[in-house]
Amino acid sequence: MAEVVRNCLERFSVLHADAKSTAAVTKVLARTTTIDRKGASVIGNGENNHDRTVGDVGEFGVIDRVTRGRIHPDTTVLGPGDDAAIVAAPSGSVVATTDMLVQDRHFRLDWSSPVDIGRKAIAQNGADIAAMGARCTGFLVALGCPSDTPVSVTDGLTDGLWLEAERAGAGIVGGDLVQTASIVISVTALGDLDGRPAVLRSGARVGDVVAVAGRLGWSAAGLAVLDAGIDGHEALVAAHRVPCPDYARGPAAALAGATSLTDVSDGLLADLGHICDASTVAIDVDTSRFVPSDDIASAAHRLGVPVFDWILGGGEDHAFAGTFPADSELPDGWIAIGTVGEGSGVTVDGGTYSGTPGWSSFSA
Ligand SMILES: Nc1ncnc2c1ncn2[C@@H]1O[C@H](COP(=O)(O)OP(=O)(O)O)[C@@H](O)[C@H]1O
Numbered sequence: 001m002a003e004v005v006r007n008c009l010e011r012f013s014v015l016h017a018d019a020k021s022t023a024a025v026t027k028v029l030a031r032t033t034t035i036d037r038k039g040a041s042v043i044g045n046g047e048n049n050h051d052r053t054v055g056d057v058g059e060f061g062v063i064d065r066v067t068r069g070r071i072h073p074d075t076t077v078l079g080p081g082d083d084a085a086i087v088a089a090p091s092g093s094v095v096a097t098t099d100m101l102v103q104d105r106h107f108r109l110d111w112s113s114p115v116d117i118g119r120k121a122i123a124q125n126g127a128d129i130a131a132m133g134a135r136c137t138g139f140l141v142a143l144g145c146p147s148d149t150p151v152s153v154t155d156g157l158t159d160g161l162w163l164e165a166e167r168a169g170a171g172i173v174g175g176d177l178v179q180t181a182s183i184v185i186s187v188t189a190l191g192d193l194d195g196r197p198a199v200l201r202s203g204a205r206v207g208d209v210v211a212v213a214g215r216l217g218w219s220a221a222g223l224a225v226l227d228a229g230i231d232g233h234e235a236l237v238a239a240h241r242v243p244c245p246d247y248a249r250g251p252a253a254a255l256a257g258a259t260s261l262t263d264v265s266d267g268l269l270a271d272l273g274h275i276c277d278a279s280t281v282a283i284d285v286d287t288s289r290f291v292p293s294d295d296i297a298s299a300a301h302r303l304g305v306p307v308f309d310w311i312l313g314g315g316e317d318h319a320f321a322g323t324f325p326a327d328s329e330l331p332d333g334w335i336a337i338g339t340v341g342e343g344s345g346v347t348v349d350g351g352t353y354s355g356t357p358g359w360s361s362f363s364a
């Protein structure tokens with residue numbers, strides 16, 4: 001089992017594999033019997049379904065596979081299976097968000113395994129919960145796929161969804177399954193503030209420090225490496241396949257007095273722009289605060305891309321960005337990268353930024 005867990009961790013690109021992530025993988029493996037080299041469970045629920053499709057086993061065959069034996073007891077009062085699930089809401093209000101992944105728009109099956117895609121679907125939603133300063137309490141997963149989708153793909157997605165949900169401290173409490181022309185995964189995440197006020201995009205104040213927690217530009221660099229078809233840069237490609245938000249950074253920022261918070265889904269400058277708009281302030285980013293890793297710098301050099309295109313404008317790392325009062329001590333993992341001033345919009349090193357600030361869903 002230890003070796004399977006290790007292979008699994010490598011495949012899942014858990015770069016900072018620690019006892020917690022190992023335990024999460026072990027829990028998932030305990031439910032799925034074995035994992036093949038692509039990371040999909042091949043003998044889920046005790047049957048060999050290697051060459052069966054979603055059409056062969058039918059809607060309720062797949063639903064049984066994605067729900068049976070899967071519950072996260074810490075946050076779930078009633079799991080999937082009835083008309084609706086019941087999720088604890090200790091602070092009396094529920095934080096809710098939804099984001100979807102669409103095949104060939106957000107992921108490619110020849111670039112990412114089903115497990116990777118499942119993890120990314122949860123990560124992009126869990127990061128939005130954490131970016132309110134909240135803790136995840138449950139996820140709902142609506143899955144659309146063609147009838148000829150191999151069951152090993154839906155099993156792999158389920159394993160990835162559960163792995164990342166457990167990393168985020170919650171379970172998958174329900175969902176939906178429909179036939180679509182290509183794969184679509186829509187996740188709804190629920191969260192709890194544990195009695196604290198939420199940290200909004202609108203709270204930044206003139207004089208605050210702008211700070212970030214997590215990797216920036218890695219996912220965009222990995223996407224560029226995959227797109228160019230060049231070898232190497234495994235860590236960047238892994239970061240593109242599976243973003244690894246450190247969900248605890250959000251609540252930690254809230255406790256430290258963050259005045260505004262967001263996750264970086266579209267690009268640092270684009271997402272800081274949302275804070276500027278909502279807070280009616282300007283932000284200046286100081287690029288001298290970023291030290292590009294050797295890997296990202298060498299990929300940028302090989303591909304002839306200015307590295308700051310990725311760091312400032314690359315999406316999908318699901319790092320966190322926020323503002324803190326100037327005199328506050330930043331929590332662990334947060335690094336000051338700029339300042340809040342009067343005015344509007346984001347500037348870089350005091351000037352207008354001429355590059356692309358981030359992903360825009362309808363620009364291409
Ligand atoms: N179709 C929609 N209906 C209602 N609200 C939406 C819709 N699409 C986006 N929103 C809301 O608009 C805001 C911005 O959306 P988005 O840019 O996707 O946020 P994020 O980057 O945090 O995922 C969010 O509060 C989101 O819930």
Ligand SMILES: Cc1ncc(C[n+]2csc(CCOP(=O)(O)OP(=O)(O)O)c2C)c(N)n1
Nearest residue numbers: 099104105106107108265266315316359361
């Ligand atoms: C095949 C492929 N092409 C391009 C991208 C790049 N990409 C797709 S969506 C996105 C930004 C984030 O997605 P969005 O749906 O805007 O998430 P949200 O901001 O709502 O959280 C990026 C950088 C990708 N991930 N995969």
Ligand SMILES: [Mg+2]
Nearest residue numbers: 098099100265
């Ligand atoms: Mg969104």
Ligand SMILES: [Mg+2]
Nearest residue numbers: 099124128265
């Ligand atoms: Mg989002």
Ligand SMILES: [Mg+2]
Nearest residue numbers: 265266359361
């Ligand atoms: Mg977006």
